[in-house]
Amino acid sequence: MRRAPSKACSSSACPTALGSRVGAGAVFLSCVVDAYLDDVPAVVPDYRAGARLGTNHLLRLGHREVGLIAADVDYAFGADTLAGYADALACWGVRFDAGRVRRSAIDTDAARAAAHALL
Numbered sequence: 492m493r494r495a496p497s498k499a500c501s502s503s504a505c506p507t508a509l510g511s512r513v514g515a516g517a518v519f520l521s522c523v524v525d526a527y528l529d530d531v532p533a534v535v536p537d538y539r540a541g542a543r544l545g546t547n548h549l550l551r552l553g554h555r556e557v558g559l560i561a562a563d564v565d566y567a568f569g570a571d572t573l574a575g576y577a578d579a580l581a582c583w584g585v586r587f588d589a590g591r592v593r594r595s596a597i598d599t600d601a602a603r604a605a606a607h608a609l610l
Contacts, residue, residue, distance in 0.1 A: 538568040542575030550583045556591065558609040560602055563594035 542559070549557045559576045562569045573592065580587050593605035 536568075538571035539575035539578070542572045543579045544575075546576050546579035547582070550579060550585065555585055557585070558591040558593070560593050560595050560605045560609070562597050564597070569594075 546557055557580070559573065561572050577587050591609065593608055595601045595605040
């Protein structure tokens, strides 16, 4: 299972601390708990498939200059999102262009700035 760097997990937000307060039988839904622990039940998105599906949709519509704004994190979901994007481009025979990829903090203003940089 994937693990986040220890600095990303504070005692108040760490699933270990949450798990001890929530008790047995708790399941985390759609969160990055999978990046922290092996033993916490969680339902998490398939980031690679999501990015691949979204990019495929745009390519199917005829777009060939598709950009990606990916989370600037060390967690696996950042790499998974980029991989899904690259998978779709390769499937359609579109060259991967690193200039069309921006990393952004998970923040509205940062994402907006990344979008402007792509445009």
